[in-house]
Amino acid sequence: MGETVIPLADLRYAAAVPAIPSLAIAATGLLADGLGRPLRDLRISVTDRCNFRCSYCMPKEIFDRDYVFLPQTSLLSFEEIARTARLFVAHGVQKIRLTGGEPLLRKGLESLIAMLAELRTPEGLPLDITLTTNGSVLARKANSLQRAGLQRVTVSLDGLDDAVFRRMNDVDFPVADVLAGIAAADAAGLGPIKVNMVVKRGTNEQEIVPMARYFREQFGGRIVLRFIEYMDVGASNGWRMDEVLPSAEVLRLLQAEWPLVPLQASTAGETAERWRYADGGGEIGLISSVTQAFCQDCNRARLSTEGKLFLCLFATRGHDLRTLLRNGTSDADISSALAMVWAGRDDRYSELRAAQPNDASTGAKRVEMHYIGG
Ligand code: SAM
Numbered sequence: 217m218g219e220t221v222i223p224l225a226d227l228r229y230a231a232a233v234p235a236i237p238s239l240a241i242a243a244t245g246l247l248a249d250g251l252g253r254p255l256r257d258l259r260i261s262v263t264d265r266c267n268f269r270c271s272y273c274m275p276k277e278i279f280d281r282d283y284v285f286l287p288q289t290s291l292l293s294f295e296e297i298a299r300t301a302r303l304f305v306a307h308g309v310q311k312i313r314l315t316g317g318e319p320l321l322r323k324g325l326e327s328l329i330a331m332l333a334e335l336r337t338p339e340g341l342p343l344d345i346t347l348t349t350n351g352s353v354l355a356r357k358a359n360s361l362q363r364a365g366l367q368r369v370t371v372s373l374d375g376l377d378d379a380v381f382r383r384m385n386d387v388d389f390p391v392a393d394v395l396a397g398i399a400a401a402d403a404a405g406l407g408p409i410k411v412n413m414v415v416k417r418g419t420n421e422q423e424i425v426p427m428a429r430y431f432r433e434q435f436g437g438r439i440v441l442r443f444i445e446y447m448d449v450g451a452s453n454g455w456r457m458d459e460v461l462p463s464a465e466v467l468r469l470l471q472a473e474w475p476l477v478p479l480q481a482s483t484a485g486e487t488a489e490r491w492r493y494a495d496g497g498g499e500i501g502l503i504s505s506v507t508q509a510f511c512q513d514c515n516r517a518r519l520s521t522e523g524k525l526f527l528c529l530f531a532t533r534g535h536d537l538r539t540l541l542r543n544g545t546s547d548a549d550i551s552s553a554l555a556m557v558w559a560g561r562d563d564r565y566s567e568l569r570a571a572q573p574n575d576a577s578t579g580a581k582r583v584e585m586h587y588i589g590g
Pocket residue numbers: 266272273315316317318319348349350351370371372412414444445446447448449453585586589590
């Protein structure tokens with residue numbers, strides 16, 4: 217008789233403890249990776265749990281009652297997150313995005329935001345602090361998040377039709393509550409708000425034009441709606457290329473309704489291609505992670521809920537910072553270790569996938585989206 221083996225949740229992704237270089241590496245804010253890309257953007261996952269079961273991220277069949285989420289002791293504390301963030305900021309990070317899982321499920325998140333709001337770049341500037349949420353509890357939290365120091369939010373919403381939305385979140389969550397969350401964030405001044413819509417061919421493409429119309433008309437151009445190509449992240453969502461609706465097709469659908477004019481990227485490393493309505497109705501974005509790789513400017517690092525650093529959304533291995541945070545390693549040593557890890561980075565998964573569509577994955581277990589965030 218075989219015994220049931222319960223996997224140790226925090227060993228689910230391979231991660232080595234980074235080596236401490238024998239010579240200290242000074243934090244100059246100018247760190248660059250092996251391909252010359254700076255470190256600017258840190259995405260921090262504060263929980264691997266979520267109250268939704270979007271099929272493209274946490275399909276119900278896998279993330280069911282038996283799924284073992286990380287135990288509380290595995291999670292980085294807010295103090296540990298803030299300490300790590302401070303070291304990253306000294307190396308050039310200017311923007312922090314809190315994500316998950318559903319970040320607003322982490323208790324007391326406002327106190328983490330307040331700690332991060334205290335940080336300053338080497339030039340003495342405050343950070344750009346934002347958060348990606350499914351919006352389910354945003355109506356209740358918008359004001360306290362803003363008071364804590366959050367500057368803006370990105371809300372994920374895949375359709376306006378209630379039946380389509382309930383099917384996509386797969387927990388029967390009503391669209392009206394998310395719309396109320398967006399309105400509350402707008403009223404609280406958490407803007408410019410972005411709304412992210414993952415487009416799956418055959419599932420919600422009919423929602424593209426109604427979504428664009430709604431955000432044009434209701435918010436007077438204040439909200440930027442961004443269409444995201446369905447990505448092959450993780451190994452759980454049963455991704456198939458024929459379910460990807462290329463951004464070029466999204467653009468054609470929109471242009472049939474409203475003339476659009478291309479805009480320049482506002483910052484280097486920006487993931488979205490920006491367009492504006494010619495009639496002044498605001499702006500939209502297209503995130504073409506599948507059909508148009510943007511690795512060349514990728515300046516993002518990702519810190520998992522349990523303190524593993526990932527250098528690419530499609531990474532199969534992380535770097536275990538938590539061990540260093542908990543074994544008495546000094547800030548200076550962790551900082552040098554971080555610098556060495558980033559300097560050795562050569563990840564460019566999407567570019568490789570575009571070059572060899574069937575061969576980019578090594579078959580090793582890729583990190584899941586709910587664990588690492590977007
Ligand atoms: N729960 C929050 C939310 O949904 O906004 C934050 C975490 S979620 C993992 C971050 C973003 O990743 C969301 O905008 C979500 O739509 C997107 N996402 C998840 N799986 C995806 C996939 N397979 N392809 C494209 N985007 C995906």
